[in-house]
Amino acid sequence: MRGLKDKVAIITGAAGGIGKATALRFAEEGAKVVVADFSDGSATVAEVKAQGSDAVYVQVDVTSPDSVKLMVEKALEAFGRIDVLINNAGITKDAMMKKMSKDAWDAVISVNLTGVFNCTSAVLPHLLEQQSGVVLTTSSVVGLYGNLGQTNYAATKWGVIGMTKSWAKEMAKNGLRFNCVAPGFIGTEMVKKIPEQVLKEKILIKVPANRLGEPEEIAAAFAFLASDDAKFINGAVLSVDGACTL
Ligand code: CAA
Ligand code: NAI
Numbered sequence: 435m436r437g438l439k440d441k442v443a444i445i446t447g448a449a450g451g452i453g454k455a456t457a458l459r460f461a462e463e464g465a466k467v468v469v470a471d472f473s474d475g476s477a478t479v480a481e482v483k484a485q486g487s488d489a490v491y492v493q494v495d496v497t498s499p500d501s502v503k504l505m506v507e508k509a510l511e512a513f514g515r516i517d518v519l520i521n522n523a524g525i526t527k528d529a530m531m532k533k534m535s536k537d538a539w540d541a542v543i544s545v546n547l548t549g550v551f552n553c554t555s556a557v558l559p560h561l562l563e564q565q566s567g568v569v570l571t572t573s574s575v576v577g578l579y580g581n582l583g584q585t586n587y588a589a590t591k592w593g594v595i596g597m598t599k600s601w602a603k604e605m606a607k608n609g610l611r612f613n614c615v616a617p618g619f620i621g622t623e624m625v626k627k628i629p630e631q632v633l634k635e636k637i638l639i640k641v642p643a644n645r646l647g648e649p650e651e652i653a654a655a656f657a658f659l660a661s662d663d664a665k666f667i668n669g670a671v672l673s674v675d676g677a678c679t680l
Contacts, residue, residue, distance in 0.1 A: 437662030439464035442513040447523030449475040451622030455649035461487035468509040496549030506556045521550040521571040528583040546590035565609040573614040602669030618675025621646035641678040
């Protein structure tokens, strides 16, 4: 990918799953990575370093503006600049609507939606000052099409698309780009919570390849969208879902 070498990328939720695969892919492209996660990200850092690139782990709770502010300060301390933010931290608290509690609603909104607002707000002053930068956010096939048991999650994953498009309209003139990736069902910890029978009989059956996607297949989309190869792509949603909705 063109233009990722020596860029500095903050990736939230990079201790595991899609975020970790993205950190490793960015490192492979020569980028420096801030592994930002609530959970311990030192294994991701060690793997990035083993690939010959540089990374730091910063513990962050994306729901807390103070914690996010500290994340940005630590990123600047470590690498002196920020070029890319990947808003990837996310959670599920699934229940059919008739059983969904207000707590489950609030928890998912605060990580998946307010967390994206917090992180983007905190990096923006730096991106605007340098008149360049890319903010990418992990949406979902569920944001675009809805899903049983995911009222709260679908609201956030549709919400981040609206935020992304609004930011592109506001700040394309400042040299900034904002895009979403909408993965299908990917083999990470998050998917392990789906009852086995539902996964097999209701979800995988709709994927022509009859398999889960791999985190690396989402990482490749993030690398492309962050790179100069995508410099005219702004306000877009890239579906990477193995045609599960066709
Ligand atoms: N798609 C299609 N049908 C589904 C479904 C789904 N995702 N989830 C549940 N169903 C069906 C069940 O098969 C069941 O059908 P039958 O009545 O025909 O047997 C019916 O809905 C009721 O399901 P349960 O008996 O399991 O009901 P419950 O109240 O005990 O549990 C639930 C409901 C918590 C939603 C549970 O079914 C569940 O966890 N389902 C999976 C939800 C899901 O797909 N989550 C995605 C997580 S991964 C992710 O979110 C990442 C991403 O972006 C893609
Ligand atoms: P994961 O559960 O492996 O990773 C999520 C990471 O987010 C974890 O490391 C977790 O510690 C971190 N996190 C959670 N709350 C946090 C908080 N408050 N502050 C900081 N970090 C926090 O799950 P996965 O699958 O890698 O998910 C990554 C993103 O991809 C999420 O936004 C998810 O919604 C999205 N997604 C996942 C799909 C899948 O099928 N796995 C499909 C579509 C989207």
